[in-house]
Each structure stands twice: as C-alpha cells, then as structure tokens.
Amino acid sequence: MKPMRLxxxxxxxxxxxxxxxxxxxxxxxxxxxxxxxxxxxxxxxDAVYNDVLKPKCAGCHAYGAVGYRAGETETSxxxxxxxRAFATLKGKSAGMSGNFGGCNGIAFVxxxxxxxxxxxxxxEQATRKAFSSGTCTAxxxxxxEAKVAISGANAKQIKDWVNAGAAR
Ligand code: HEC
Numbered sequence: 001m002k003p004m005r006l007x008x009x010x011x012x013x014x015x016x017x018x019x020x021x022x023x024x025x026x027x028x029x030x031x032x033x034x035x036x037x038x039x040x041x042x043x044x045x046d047a048v049y050n051d052v053l054k055p056k057c058a059g060c061h062a063y064g065a066v067g068y069r070a071g072e073t074e075t076s077x078x079x080x081x082x083x084r085a086f087a088t089l090k091g092k093s094a095g096m097s098g099n100f101g102g103c104n105g106i107a108f109v110x111x112x113x114x115x116x117x118x119x120x121x122x123x124e125q126a127t128r129k130a131f132s133s134g135t136c137t138a139x140x141x142x143x144x145e146a147k148v149a150i151s152g153a154n155a156k157q158i159k160d161w162v163n164a165g166a167a168r
Contacts, residue, residue, distance in 0.1 A: 042157055043157055043160040045161060045167070047157065047161075052157060054079060054085075056148055062080035063078055065080075077089070088108075089108045090109060093105045094106050103141055106134075106136045109166050111162065112163060114127060121141045122143065122145065123145050124158075127159070
C-alpha cells in the first residue's frame with residue numbers, strides 16, 4: 001500500500017473543514033439521542049420534547065407563536081423550551097373556550113394513564129375516539145393528530161412517556 005500524502009494546502013483545508021463541521025456534529029448528536037431508535041425507546045421527556053413537541057408543536061404552542069388560524073395564538077400550552085414544556089404539562093389542565101370548552105379543567109397528563117390524558121387524546125386518534133371524562137369526550141377534544149403531521153411513532157412516544165409515569 002502507498003502511504004497517503006497530504007500537501008500542506010490539502011492538510012490546511014481538511015483542518016478548516018473539520019473545525020467548521022464540529023459544531024454541527026455536536027448539534028446533530030444531541031438531536032439524535034431521541035430518534036436513534038425510531039421513537040420506540042425514546043420515552044424520556046427530553047426525547048419526547050426534541051422529537052415531537054419542539055419540531056411539531058412549538059410552532060403554535062408557545063407564547064407569541066402563531067396558531068393554525070391566521071393571526072391566532074394558542075397559548076395554554078407553552079412548548080418553547082423543555083423546562084417550560086414540562087411545567088406546562090405536569091399538573092396542569094386545559095383552559096379552552098368555544099368548541100373545545102368541554103375539556104376545560106381536564107388534565108393534559110395523568111401520569112401512568114395515557115387513556116385519561118388530554119395530551120395523548122389530542123395526538124392519537126384511537127385514544128381520542130375512546131376519550132371520556134365528564135363533558136370532555138371525543139368531540140370536545142381538539143384533534144391535533146388530524147391537524148398536524150404527527151407520525152404514529154411520535155404519538156406512541158408521547159403515550160409511552162405518559163404510561164411510564166410522565167417523569168423528567
Ligand atoms: C398549526 C398550529 C398547531 C400545531 C402545529 C399544534 N397545535 Fe395543538 N392546538 C392548536 C390550536 C389553535 C388549539 C386550540 C383548539 C383548536 O382550535 O383545535 C390547539 C389545541 C391543543 C390541545 C388542547 C388543549 C389546550 O388547552 O390547548 C392540545 C393538548 C394540543 N393542542 C396539543 C398539541 C400537540 C401535542 C401538538 C404537536 C403534535 C400540537 N398541539 C400542534 C394549534 C396547533
């Protein structure tokens with residue numbers, strides 16, 4: 001085998017490429033923590049946040065975010081950071097008006113029981129159709145799963161996190 005030789009110019013180029021790429025690589029590996037297993041085991045809250053809540057939901061559910069109707073902001077959930085997302089979900093209930101008022105006061109998350117968690121009912125059709133808690137039934141739950149592109153794997157990730165105790 002011939003030893004590989006680098007001209008000083010090529011070497012310099014490689015070094016600068018490597019230093020350019022390294023911050024990107026660091027960002028990548030952090031983002032991939034939750035996605036590497038396709039969501040099946042990524043059920044820590046950080047994984048749920050990075051894989052689902054941040055990319056798929058924070059565009060509307062964050063203070064100042066634009067809702068899906070022009071000019072509308074949906075602020076009862078704040079997914080603008082992982083800390084805020086956790087605080088906004090745990091021990092909190094919905095405060096909706098209009099068509100979705102039937103779900104006022106219903107917990108977003110009931111640790112250990114996805115079938116009673118409004119968050120899960122919003123992202124998974126099967127849970128939503130079977131949802132029943134006082135006046136909060138299938139028709140009163142806002143069907144986020146029908147309105148935004150959320151995959152079955154991502155919905156399952158949220159569900160598994162809730163069923164595992166919804167810890168952080
Ligand atoms: C395009 C904007 C938009 C996106 C993206 C979005 N939502 Fe919503 N969401 C809304 C609006 C607006 C409402 C208010 C009810 C309605 O009009 O459906 C709502 C209502 C909800 C509710 C009902 C309870 C409440 O008080 O807000 C839940 C739970 C919810 N969304 C979760 C999610 C989750 C989880 C995601 C990500 C998978 C998501 N949403 C993505 C706009 C959005």
